[in-house]
Amino acid sequence: MLTTIWLLSLSAWSEPAATPEDPGPGRFYVAENPHYTIADSVLDSLRFTLTKTLREDDRGHLVSISSFVDPDGRIMHWHDFGNLEGPGWAANAVGGASEIYLWGTLLDRPDWQRSAVRILDHVLEQGFIDRETGFIRGYRLTTTGEYCLNYTHNSDWFCPGSMAKVAYQLLRMADLIPADPRAGPMRDIAVRCAAWIDAHVEPVPNGWFPRRTTLSGAVYRKSPTGGDDPFWQTSADGLFILQLQAGLTARGLADYRAALRQKAAAFTQAGGLFGSINHDTYDPHENVAYSVAFRVLLPVARLLDDPALRDFAYDTCLEGLTQFRMCEDRNGVATTGLLYMEKSWDTSYLWENAEAALAYFEAAVDKRTEAPERARSWELAGLTILRAAARHHYGPFGFLTEGVDWNDHVGQQHHIQQAKYGAIQYTEPFLNNQHVAEPTWYYLTRLADVAEDAGRTVWRDVEGNVVLTRTRSTPRD
Secondary structure: OEOOEEEEOOOOOOOOOOOOOOOOOOOOOOOOOOOOOHHHHHHHHHHHHHHHOEEEOOOOOEEEOOOOEOOOOOEOOOOOOOOEEOOOOOOOHHHHHHHHHHHHHHOOOHHHHHHHHHHHHHHHHOOOEOOOOOOEOOEEEOOOOOEEOOOOOOOOOEOHHHHHHHHHHHHHHHHHOOOOOOHHHHHHHHHHHHHHHHHHOOOOOOOOOOOOEOOOOOEOOEOOOOOEOOOOOOEHHHHHHHHHHHHHHHOOOOOOHHHHHHHHHHHHHOOOOOEOOOOOOOOOOOHHHHHHHHHHHHHHHHHHOOHHHHHHHHHHHHHHHHHHEOOOOEOOEOOOOOEOOEOOEOOEEHHHHHHHHHHHHHHHHHHOOOOHHHHHHHHHHHHHHHHHHHHHEOOOOOOEOOEEEOOOOOOHHHEHHHOOOEEEOOEOOOOOOOOOHHHHHHHHHHOOEEEEEOOEEEEEOOOOOEEEEEEEEOOEO
């Protein structure tokens, strides 16, 4: 019997080499490292997730051991995320599973595809989802097995936008496995979740969505620590509700066009609502809010045939990312090519950077015929972010830091080797560690130059750099 095996010419399971040369101050650019490419970076992140942060339960599911671990995969029990797992914001099990599945497909790794489905089955079958209502509980305590709605381990509040994000992830996962018996139920959950939000989430005065609500959908105006949240009706987390509504409408599973027009108008008439998406930060302008706004409003504009909304997505949302760019290495830390999170918390976190790279790549695909020079600049911006992120893997197992703390915001006791300024020695496996997988996959499948040569598949970036090579062999069993 012949078995087809794909061999990767990657330095994937080794420590990353240094970037060949510094780009120099003042330029948002990092060169590709031929000894450790953006694809190598992804494979290290996936290796860390798959080999150091999952366990098999008694049902054969794969379960995350924690949402907050160190470079050796040890659980940080002291942190709010340490004893949590599930599909919620920080834990991100469905999003993580979909990224593993995408790369399993790209690299012909059915073992990775099977692992992704086993992670998915844990979410679908463990009790996170009410199949009748579509309501999704984000977290489960790994210590007790109890469920909770938020990262502070209680159910006083939850973020409806973040629940919508999980439903949208299920919808996209269904697209990846359309013939699988799980696909229909996942679509049904997404439909019911959107209907629950539409029926239960209390309106707010500015016409947008509340950042947090109670279990019943009533507005919750407090922060997780009990004080007043100034962004209770101006968080960009509500964009994920639009994303779900647009996704269902585009697939013919529901029709939210009227709601999308109304909410898009509320967003744009306010000049954009870019308050923190992260549940534990408070700033009127968060970098990932701009990325998500672009990524959500562009397809909404297509769906509604709204040129003005499309222009807003580009001119306000995508262009707004420029304010967060770092064009130099700060305090001796490799920050060139990264975005800092927000003025009130200026650490550079890597899930947000990955989301920005994805926004730039989606813009490049959308505009490459209409405005090829602009498209190329966005393509390079996205590549720069991924190349910059690739410089921040640590330890022997592929760990990608949650963030680069160039200004000692969190304290040097939490940095790699306790450096005064440097990368944080913890990560969220399915989120900060792994989210580089999605924009890199998108780049390889939508923008990279792909060539077949003598039994090899070679992916090159816009500058001609070889990012990934796959060699095929057919040994006999």
